Amino acid sequence: MSTIDEIIEKALRLGHKTAEGLLFHEDGTVSTNKLAFDASYDVSVHRLENLEALKRSPGLYQIHTFDGIPLKVGIAANLLRRLTQHARSLQSKLKPIADCAVSDPHHLRSKQSILAKHLYFDRSLTEDYDLETEVGRQNFLAHQTYLLVTYTDTRDEALRLEKIAEAFDIWRYQGRVKIIEG
Numbered sequence: 001m002s003t004i005d006e007i008i009e010k011a012l013r014l015g016h017k018t019a020e021g022l023l024f025h026e027d028g029t030v031s032t033n034k035l036a037f038d039a040s041y042d043v044s045v046h047r048l049e050n051l052e053a054l055k056r057s058p059g060l061y062q063i064h065t066f067d068g069i070p071l072k073v074g075i076a077a078n079l080l081r082r083l084t085q086h087a088r089s090l091q092s093k094l095k096p097i098a099d100c101a102v103s104d105p106h107h108l109r110s111k112q113s114i115l116a117k118h119l120y121f122d123r124s125l126t127e128d129y130d131l132e133t134e135v136g137r138q139n140f141l142a143h144q145t146y147l148l149v150t151y152t153d154t155r156d157e158a159l160r161l162e163k164i165a166e167a168f169d170i171w172r173y174q175g176r177v178k179i180i181e182g
Contacts, residue, residue, distance in 0.1 A: 008036065035060075037164055041150045048087040049142035054080040058155045060162055062148040063115070063141075069125075071145065072115055072173045073165045075158035079149060089116040089137035105177040118173035124182035125172075 035041040076082030093112035110117040130136035
């Protein structure tokens with residue numbers, strides 16, 4: 001069996017920015033079902049189109065594309081509720097700040113899912129889905145991404161893990177929303 005360091009090294013050689021969530025088999029990859037940066041925590045893999053299996057518990061979530069792009073890391077006091085908000089990616093929750101065309105992230109406020117706002121302004125992630133629309137974002141999240149979920153006893157414990165994960169600086173959507181051109 002490979003050590004965590006060997007798994008991370010292999011993932012980097014294969015062009016990934018992280019080994020988190022990669023399922024490896026005998027050709028060089030191994031599924032550990034453990035959080036890569038703290039193996040004392042279990043990780044379960046889920047899809048945003050099928051959230052019924054999630055608990056209404058605190059924890060850390062990571063959203064990755066099947067292409068290996070780590071999109072977002074976050075926490076929630078209730079993972080089911082929070083990830084349902086992300087999956088819905090409701091257009092009605094993206095509110096223009098003024099009566100003007102939304103051409104800049106400062107023109108749009110997110111009332112529920114900052115992920116929806118990040119996706120709205122990302123013009124380089126995909127050509128197959130219109131991320132400026134609710135349906136486009138929902139379909140992209142349902143068909144092109146997966147979740148890694150780590151349950152914790154408290155929200156504060158999840159926050160501690162989130163700070164560690166963010167320090168790796170691999171997340172496409174971290175910090176302020178910006179326009180990403182294709």
